[in-house]
Amino acid sequence: MKKGLEIALHICFWLIAFWVLNSAFALITEREITVNGETRTFYAREYALLFPILFGLVARAVLVYVNAFVIFPRFLRDQDTGRFVAATIGLFLCSSLLEMGLNYAFYRFADEPAYHPFFVAPLLHVFLNVLFWGLSAAYALGKNQAENEKLKSRLRHEKLESELNYLKAQVHPHFLFNTLNNIYALAEREESRETAEGIARLSGLLRYVLYDCKAERVLVEKEVDFLENVIQLQRLRLADDDDIAIAFNINGDYRGRRIAPLLLMPFVENAFKHGIDLKRSSFIRIDLEVTGDELRFRVANSSFNGQDPGKTPGIGLQNVRRRLELLYPGNHQLEVTERDRIFTVNLQIPLTP
Numbered sequence: 001m002k003k004g005l006e007i008a009l010h011i012c013f014w015l016i017a018f019w020v021l022n023s024a025f026a027l028i029t030e031r032e033i034t035v036n037g038e039t040r041t042f043y044a045r046e047y048a049l050l051f052p053i054l055f056g057l058v059a060r061a062v063l064v065y066v067n068a069f070v071i072f073p074r075f076l077r078d079q080d081t082g083r084f085v086a087a088t089i090g091l092f093l094c095s096s097l098l099e100m101g102l103n104y105a106f107y108r109f110a111d112e113p114a115y116h117p118f119f120v121a122p123l124l125h126v127f128l129n130v131l132f133w134g135l136s137a138a139y140a141l142g143k144n145q146a147e148n149e150k151l152k153s154r155l156r157h158e159k160l161e162s163e164l165n166y167l168k169a170q171v172h173p174h175f176l177f178n179t180l181n182n183i184y185a186l187a188e189r190e191e192s193r194e195t196a197e198g199i200a201r202l203s204g205l206l207r208y209v210l211y212d213c214k215a216e217r218v219l220v221e222k223e224v225d226f227l228e229n230v231i232q233l234q235r236l237r238l239a240d241d242d243d244i245a246i247a248f249n250i251n252g253d254y255r256g257r258r259i260a261p262l263l264l265m266p267f268v269e270n271a272f273k274h275g276i277d278l279k280r281s282s283f284i285r286i287d288l289e290v291t292g293d294e295l296r297f298r299v300a301n302s303s304f305n306g307q308d309p310g311k312t313p314g315i316g317l318q319n320v321r322r323r324l325e326l327l328y329p330g331n332h333q334l335e336v337t338e339r340d341r342i343f344t345v346n347l348q349i350p351l352t353p
Contacts, residue, residue: 014057021053052103056128059099063129064136066091072140077330092129099125155326198236201229209262217258217352220295224250224288227268231286234272244276245283252290257351259295260327264288266320267299267345275301275343293351303343324349 071091075084208226212218231248238244268286276282280302287298324332324347333348 014061018053018057021057022050051106055102055106056099056125058102059095060129060132062098063091063095064132064139067133068136068140068143072137073144076140076144088133092133095129096125151326151329158326198233201233204229205233213261215261218261220254220257220259220290220351223259223261223264224254226262227264227286227288230265230268238278242278243281244278245285247284248286248288250288254288254290254295254351257290257293257295257353259349259351260323263320263323263327263349264297264347267297267347270345271299271301271343274303277302277304280304290351293353295347295349295351297347297349298345300342300344303338303341 067088071084071087074087075081205226208222212222228248231246235246271284271286275284282302282304284299284301287296289296289298321334324334328349331350333346335344335346337344337346
């Protein structure tokens with residue numbers, strides 16, 4: 001409904017622009033007629049410039065929409081003034097050439113002397129181009145502001161909803177956390193080393209989720225420790241003779257940099273869920289690399305149940321796609337592929353100092 005209304009408003013704008021320009025540049029001619037021997041003079045309005053005005057609006061429509069939907073939004077996103085100025089000048093030239101070409105082709109077809117508004121009234125031509133460019137810039141700014149407000153409103157709503165869900169669920173994790181500490185003490189007394197180690201790691205995971213993840217950004221080293229605990233817990237269910245290879249490789253200096261909490265966990269969880277078959281040879285390879293202020297995260301695993309790369313499986317991974325769009329809008333790359341029974345996820349995101 002809103003899209004249809006917007007299109008209707010655009011059509012009305014161009015019809016009004018055509019009517020205003022056509023009326024403004026209509027020619028007033030004086031004519032005389034003789035009726036019953038009496039000569040009378042009257043004035044007539046001729047729309048001799050109808051087609052040049054129409055061609056000019058077509059060219060300016062190209063200018064308006066290319067600027068409003070391509071050039072100006074890119075400038076607002078990248079803040080690259082040099083590229084913006086060059087693209088704007090190029091757009092002005094293309095619009096002028098298009099208008100001149102349409103006029104030349106029409107009058108050549110009509111077998112009349114070619115009419116080029118640019119050469120007849122260059123200042124007026126430039127003024128109209130600047131006017132329509134300004135209108136398109138104002139439209140792009142307004143649309144960008146509306147989208148930002150809509151995004152902020154959605155973020156506020158989702159934050160309130162997340163906080164409510166967190167408060168509802170907080171009682172159970174705290175109870176489980178305290179219970180795990182009691183079981184850990186019992187395992188220590190009975191000298192069950194593997195059980196105690198597993199409980200300690202699970203307790204560490206709960207501590208991280210309950211306390212550290214309240215911030216919008218956490219240190220990458222804490223996220224790495226969290227992932228290592230998750231991987232070690234997953235290893236506990238594997239026997240020594242299982243044909244399963246699990247590797248977690250870390251490269252680069254990530255100390256002191258920050259990332260959104262629990263952003264990488266769904267990819268690891270998905271790999272263990274879909275990439276391991278205890279009856280067949282399986283592998284999971286996780287690579288985390290930090291170069292400057294960019295993090296590259298890659299997870300590759302054997303695929304046995306036909307994961308669809310076009311739609312990342314699992315509610316957790318669908319949520320992480322959504323989180324990436326909200327937390328790193330236009331500033332992240334996520335590629336999911338499946339080839340030769342190997343499922344691969346590649347993620348690139350910027351890190352906060």
